[in-house]
Amino acid sequence: MPQPIDVGSILGGRYKVTGRILASAEDDVILDGLDQVLNRPVSILVSAVGNSQYLTQSAREVATGERVSNVSILDLGSQENSTYLIAARTSPADLLDLVVPSEPAAEGHDAEVYREPFFTDTLGTEIFGSARDAAPAAAAYVYEDDTPLTPARPSPAVRRAPVRPLAGQPAAPPAPTAAVPATPAGPRPVPAAAPAPAAATTATPKVTLWGDDDYGSTNDLQDASGDGGAARKGGTFPAAALAASDSYETDAGEAADDTEEDTDDDTDDGNAPRTGGRWLTGIIVSVLIVAALVFAVSHIGGLFNGGTVAQGDKTTASAAQQSTGAQATSAVPAPAAVPPVIARLTDITNYLPGQTHFNDMFMPRLPDAVDGNKGTYWPTVEFSNDTFAGATDSIDLAIELKQESTISSVTINQIAGSGGQFNIFTNSKASLDGARKIGSGSFSAPDFMLKAASGVKAKYVIVNFTQLPRLQPFKVYPFGLKIAEISVK
Template sequence: MSQPIDAGSVLGGRYQVTELILTSADGDLVLDGIDQVLNRPVSILLGSAENSSQLTASAREIANGARFAAMQVLDLGISGGRSYLVTNLADAADLLDLVIQTDAPYVEPFFTDTLGSEIFGVSRSTEPQTYADDEEYYEDLDAQEEGRPAMLGRLPEFNLNDQITGLKGRFARGRSSAGTPVADDSYDSHTAPSELLRQETEETGENNAVFPPAPAALPKVQRIPATPPTPVGEPVVTSTAALASAARSRGAGIGPDGQRNATTFPAAARDYAEAEEPYVDYEEEEAGEGRNKTMRLLVGAVLCIVLVVAVVFAFNALGPKAPGPVANSSPVGTTEGSSPGGSTAPVTTAKPVINGVTRLVPGNQGLNADTDGTLSRLIDGNPASIYRSYSFSTPKFGGLASNMVLVAELKKPSDVSKIELVGLNGSGGAFEIRVGKTDSLADSSEVSSGSFTGPTVTVPVPSGDNGGTGVQYVFVNVTELPKLASGGNNSRPYGLQIGEIKVS
């Protein structure tokens, strides 16, 4: 894989790289840069050594209109044996599509023909697979087909006449038990239906069918009734009457018809009585609720009055009081000591004046080095002259640095009470204001931190040794870039713009 291009590198003597956007698996780089001649942002695609020829061919196709693309070709060159393409601001995915060969011949995957040999150890064959016992297998199938009729012949025969005769016998027994006369015994249940039809034909004299010869006559079988006849003179006892008699013997109120008498109840229900509910006087209960509600209102009103009185008393007792006059025998701005001539000398403090501004980027001092020539605009007294940093796609300096510090050095150690940042063009981000007696950021003291919330940020500095007393250096530590309100673009919306740094 090729080495990455650092921010600040220049391609073709004209295009300066500001940020690395994407690196492909083949080593193709998608970069953001600035056209130093026309002062406009551009996108740069630096192809790998293997894809440089394809990148060149794609760029020429787009330039002469033979290929459509969502970008405009601005320049094409070679740097270090690798082709680079300069376009307007474009998406990284669209740029990487240019290094992919289009309409390439289809190559069948290698595993299509080698899968069989890799798994089974032999190459794929177009002949059908055969086995040594194929003939025996098909002979068994034929034998099974031929043996099916013989198997059907071994099934037991089903005599329909016997089944019909049994059903008729059951119906005859049912009618005899109910007192219905039974038909004459001249009818033989074992007579075949064909014989019966022959007898009917001889009686009517009509012969319209051909009948097979009648089988030999079967011996008559005497029918035995299913239930023995009831002896005359004995009462008929039914199941219902027997159950009723048994219930009466146990003392239950059961009638002769087997039903329970209407006046008889279960023994468990004779002593049952509903429980009496206590009487509740609802009118008296409602009156009690009304009295409780009135009492709650009175208690709440009294508590509110007590609370108001307590608040008024606390305000009068703890509120600020007007200070009384204080006598001061010594004049303002003088010390108790006296000069050799006998007169007192006033104590004067040097007014803070910024001598110069420098830039510090821990870990990547070369970042934004090209803008160091405009640092003097921060102290020229003109808020319209703005110091601008590079613009980035993320607020963390595009991943190239963790923070950037603007260091303002005062001419003399002075007492500082207020620091102002004027001419801001962004919102959000994060910064720290630190003061110190040396140019070391680690030895400085933090006095405030916040975000860029408007065109001007004012930071009061407390007094003291760790505050605004004897300050020699003021540090503006930008840890997160704000989003530019104007002058940025959609791909790199984060940057730093300051018109003035004022110390007083």
């Protein structure tokens, strides 16, 4: 049964069908395609109507990891009652495996996935030598973090670390604790409280108080003036320190005075008059005055020469006339630009003597390259090398415009090609003889645009392919052209 999806179709708004690979006995078709957004080749599987559900199920199983496959799925969709799958380039056998339904689970075998029991948190007890519980115990004690306490994990006994006594203090006996055996469902053991007289005797002060002897004699705190009076009050600076401060201030003042004197000496040296700069300034001013006097005398003398003045008037009048003429010329509006409109596309390739015109078989599809639809394209035959296999030196396409127009840009849209080399010419006839080259380029993306210099006008635009790009994918040979659209603006 023929498929509605064929070469030239666009799937999902971005995947273009570029070739047909094979069709299975059940009418499942494998196609070559191109991701026009990322410019990379893809494989396309269009399933038969009866296999659509199997393709959808297999794609979901591969995406979720339930089914092992070598296919890297990129997209899945439906168009014109046909289900298609977009994948990275892969073999047709792997693609056709996806339309085969998954085998059901064998009878007598449990196909349910094994699930770990909920009490696997007791596995740690098995690591340390105890057997893991078969099930959690009923009414298990619950920690503050809501973790159940099972019989395999008894509550640890609470012990209090002894307090190390300070130096000079008697060691206090540890407080007695009541040993309570741990039970799975019972409350957590609590240490027995020590008697209140016992707490008073064993309490150890955290701060050691100083005695009167620790502060030293009051003579150390008396004023250093020697009057033998009462102890110095808080906030009073000692006299000995004040004396030391006075001596420091005196020394510092003397040093500052010495520094000021040195600074004054340096300042005086710096402010000393420099006669060299004044002499240079005087010479420059004198030269300027002399030049001004010479200029003034020469112009004053010209005032008394009537002929010179009359000749100057004539020169001024001539300059005014030229300025007026230039303004009148600039006021004339420039001719309006004529937008180019394509009339037809012609193959003007010159084949070498004795060589077959290979592209004649695709001549009926030549108008597809200028029909304004990127979904259609004009191809050439596939060549074994990028120099046209010795059949010609170049492939030349002449775009005829309805009238001579202003050319601002030329855009070439191609499919699945990279590299190559081409030149773009303008001419008044469909020939390279006497043509003017306006640019050149190579294919590194699906679209190529050449911006022409300002003021280019022509009746014909000629694209001269001197080297073929490499096709990916290809059927037999890897070099050729697939021109989707050529536009001139």
